[in-house]
Amino acid sequence: MxxxxxxxxxxxxxxxxxxxxxxxxxxxxxxxxxxxxxxxxxxxxxxxxxxxxxxxxxxxxxxxxxxxxxxxxxxxxxxxxxxxxxxxxxxxxxxxxxxxxxxxxxxxxxxxxxxxxxxxxxxxxxxxxxxxxxxxxxxxxxxxxxxxxxxxxxxxxxxxxxxxxxYQTGLAQQLPTIDVESIAPQLIKDISNLLGLSNPYIALQIAHQRENLKYLTKEQINKVDEISKENDFHTQKAQAAETIARYNFINDVLIDSVTYTTVAIEESISNKIDHYLTHKIWGFAIFIGILFAIFQSIFAWSEYPMMLIETLFVWLAELGHNNLPPGVLTNLLIDGVLAGLSGVMVFIPQIALLFAFISILEDTGYMSRVTFMMDKLMRKVGLNGKSVVPLIGGLACAVPAIMSARTIENWKDRMITIMVTPLVGCSARLPIYTLLISLVVPKTMVLGFINLQGLALMFMYLLSIVMAVLVAWIMKFILKSKLRGYFIMELPVYRMPRWNNVGITMYESVKTFVTEAGKVIIAVSIILWVLASYGPGDKFEKIEAKYQNTTYTSKYNTDEIEKQIASEKLENSYAGILGKSIEPAIKPLGFDWKIGIALITSFAAREVFVGTMATLYSVDGDADKLDSVREKMAVAKNANTGLPVFTIAAAFSLMMFYAFAMQCMSTMAVVYRETKNIKWPIIQFVYMLVLAYATSYVTYIVLS
Structure with missing residues (x-):
């Protein structure tokens, strides 16, 4: 009911x-x-x-x-x-x-x-x-x-x-628009009797769509098949007859109710604008210019709100340390949950801005032009023009973008689109990019208006699109299909963006980011804090005893000893042991064992990287507990070399890894759901991991 x-x-x-x-x-x-x-x-x-x-x-x-x-x-x-x-x-x-x-x-x-x-x-x-x-x-x-x-x-x-x-009163006055039963009278009668239907058009549509309707049983589908064969029913002929009858009805209605008071057909404003925005040269130049402006704005406009959020979390951590009783629960709350959340919440302004810009581009009708312009390029690399929609959608999130590939009828085009869409830089990568860029790229302004940090961010997103296209071109030769794809799209007229819609999009996107990512981050932060705070056997007791020796107490003050103890405990914790175990594999990329832990935890979701860094550096003694995650990472030193952990080479190497590795369980789940075959997400995971490792390694070697 x-x-x-x-x-x-x-x-x-x-x-x-x-x-x-x-x-x-x-x-x-x-x-x-x-x-x-x-x-x-x-x-x-x-x-x-x-x-x-x-x-x-x-x-x-x-x-x-x-x-x-x-x-x-x-x-x-x-x-x-x-x-x-x-x-x-x-x-x-x-x-x-x-x-x-x-x-x-x-x-x-x-x-x-x-x-x-x-x-x-x-x-x-x-x-x-x-x-x-x-x-x-x-x-x-x-x-x-x-x-x-x-x-x-x-x-x-x-x-x-x-x-x-x-005041809708039902069907008292509503009448059928055409004589449906005249199209296939016996077929409609037989299907209606079989399924107990009173509406002839539903019976006719079932004859057309029986294989796709979930509410029909296999037995019913088989019986409808038999009825169709008995009545020599041809779906294309019936559909054509129906469409002709409907347009005859529509024409009669419009003659009486619609009047066109002008005869001259003038070129609309939208067509005039399209001469430039869809031009084969200027169109792409303008698109690059718009992307440049967007990424410059993301860095410039989000700086102050991000500082406010950072200050708020530092204040909350200080308040907790000063007012809560010392102990395990306080450390878990502040160094685990609060630290993990602070590392992600700080990027809310940038997430909101990114989705606002995407919403504006869609609302004005410009995104449709981008799709139209990219059609020829997509065909050259073996994709359907419709593939552009998922690829552009991937800038926000790969999950709905992959689902939107359902509109692609050609199996090969659809599979290639699904396989390369996760390469496009999604909003989950934005916190990682902006954090690492802010550590190693100066805020220098070039020519008075070009922010180098914004330029670096734009480079990462353009690189992801180029790589997606390149991989698609390679897959064109691997996957085989005789079907040819086609691209039909209606270009809407240009309109001013609906600011209430932009606001709703921003709100919904931030809410999803906070609730969905937040749940994962809290869970991972709690588990990670436990793994980082405890170790096997009596190692922690031995470390405590070690630093009670006069050799250390006479050489270091109390604060320095506490930092040494915290750092050594982290290395010998369960998390430290896990990180150390994979360090040999990731050391050629410029990563230490702490980054290794973050790589593992962020397979749940890429956003977890920042929360992991915040939790690890809160548990560690390398930085003051009240610093923000950016400040902690900026002063982090390599224990062996004494050099900064996050050099330009290491930071860009790490960005390359996150740009191309499949570190999103939700994306893998939706790929399985859309393809109905476990082999596709496995193939996707493997090829993206190999690609990520290779590009990361080359980047580190070149920039070192």
């Missing part, structure tokens, strides 16, 4: 469906998965004028109910199965008012499923500017449904849509 009324938002890509979803739900939203599949399920809640709280489900964008990807398959599955937890009471079709003919195809299909439907005409402000006059009342009468005019970016018409949802 559903506790709330469910309203589904459905629409073509680029109709503003996500904007409407955000306008209706604000921050009251969450992301999950549809039952039995890996497709994202975006849910939100809103209140109607009468106080009723309703659930909004944002279904994946699709041009029709005939799916081209796993994401599109879920739309019909949800709308045709009344037992599905997301089956809606009302469907809101979000249509682009400037392109009604194309958008109404999806409307006619969903209306024929027999679900109460509302048509939301979005971008009405743009339609007026384009001299498109839509008679809302006539359109509503012709379709026998409620039609609402919207400009979701300006939040115009939102309240009217809520009222339409509130």
């Amino acid at each position: 559903k506790s709330k009324k469910i309203v589904a938002l459905v629409g073509n890509p680029n109709t503003g469906k996500s904007t409407l979803f955000n306008a209706l739900t604000g921050l009251n939203q969450k992301v999950g998965n549809f039952p039995g599949v890996t497709v994202d399920k975006k849910l939100g809640y809103t209140k109607l004028a009468d106080g009723e709280s309703i659930e909004i489900v944002d279904l994946p964008g699709t041009y029709s109910l005939y799916p081209k990807s796993a994401d599109e398959t879920i739309v019909f599955e949800v709308l045709s199965d009344k037992k599905n937890p997301s089956f809606p009471d009302v469907v809101v079709i979000v249509a682009d008012a400037t392109n009604l003919k194309r958008n109404l195809l999806l409307y006619t299909q969903i209306a024929d499923l027999g679900i109460p439907t509302i048509l939301a005409l979005n971008m009405m402000d743009l339609a007026q500017k384009s001299h498109i006059d839509i008679d809302i009342n006539t359109l509503a009468k012709r379709l026998n449904i409620q039609v609402v005019a919207l400009a979701a970016r300006k939040t115009q018409g939102i309240e009217e849509l809520k009222k339409a949802i509130q």
Whole structure:
């Protein structure tokens, strides 16, 4: 029994469906998965004028109910199965008012499923500017449904849509748009009898999509197969006949309700801008310039808030040491949990800025142009143009980026995309890059406006993209497939970014970063603190006794002896033994045993590296307990050479390792889930580890 009324938002890509979803739900939203599949399920809640709280489900964008990807398959599955937890009471079709003919195809299909439907005409402000006059009342009468005019970016018409949802009375007036039964009468009758269906269009769609529908049993699928063969059913012929009938209906409706008051077709502002932004030379130069500005801003704008967060955690640590009773629990809380969290929370400003810039690029329509420009390059290295979407998405996080590769129909293109997407620099690497860059790259300004630290960060991200393309080119010759990929994409018009959407994106990204990474970091920090604070046998007692000798007490003061004891205990702890065991393998890369521990712990998630460093240097005696993690790492010395641990060679070597190693269990899990074969994540892990070690080794040798 559903506790709330469910309203589904459905629409073509680029109709503003996500904007409407955000306008209706604000921050009251969450992301999950549809039952039995890996497709994202975006849910939100809103209140109607009468106080009723309703659930909004944002279904994946699709041009029709005939799916081209796993994401599109879920739309019909949800709308045709009344037992599905997301089956809606009302469907809101979000249509682009400037392109009604194309958008109404999806409307006619969903209306024929027999679900109460509302048509939301979005971008009405743009339609007026384009001299498109839509008679809302006539359109509503012709379709026998409620039609609402919207400009979701300006939040115009939102309240009217809520009222339409509130007063939706069902199917009393809603009529079928075409005679579905005439397409395949006997087939529809047989399938309806078999499955107990009362809606002919659902029966027809089941004949088309039976193999992809999770709610059908194998026996039912086999019987539908038999019925299709008995009735000589050809899915392409039936789909063509249906589409022709639907467009005949749509044309009749639009003749009565839409008027184009201008005949001259002028070049739009968007087309004029595209002459430069998608130019084969200037387009790439502008893109590099935009990336340069973004990474310069990430360093410049985040400096002060990061300093404030660092100061806050230092103050909390000092407060804890001064007011909490000394003992194991206090040390665990301050040197373990608090130190681990401080190393990650300090990067919240940079994470927020990165996602804000990505959101702005997407919202303005520029990211679509980047995808378009990269299409030719992608084809030369053996990828589909659609591969650009996951690769660009990988700048934020590899997990959803890999999932977005479902839209690629060609198996080879999809597999190569999945295999190389984790190479693209994700936001989890940002804390590591910025920390190490701040240690070894000066804040020097070149030409008065170029920050060397920002330049170094941009280099790391560009390098990751170049490496992904290079590996894809190599895989083109390894994976074999006769299928050819294709790339079809609609370029939206340029628009001003919706600042409330940018704000929501920043909030959701930071919240996910803090909650998801925070849980892992706290768990790892506690385990690591225990491993670093205890050792086998009586080694710790022997170290204590060793430094009670007059040889040391006469040579060093009390503070120096405490630091020596802490440092030696860490080396002989369980964590120290673990780090020392792998030190011979990583020493050629310029890493010591402490970095080795961080490499191991950060296989859970890359962000854990910073937390691990913070915990280790809090337990160690090399630096004052009240320093920030950056200050502790800056003064860290190699015990054998007396030189700084983090030299330019060692820091860039470490960045190269993190740039290319598969240090994210979530990514490996999603690769397995998407490929349904354990061999692919294993192959991915091995090739990325070898690549990381090789590039790290070369970098250290060259810079030493």
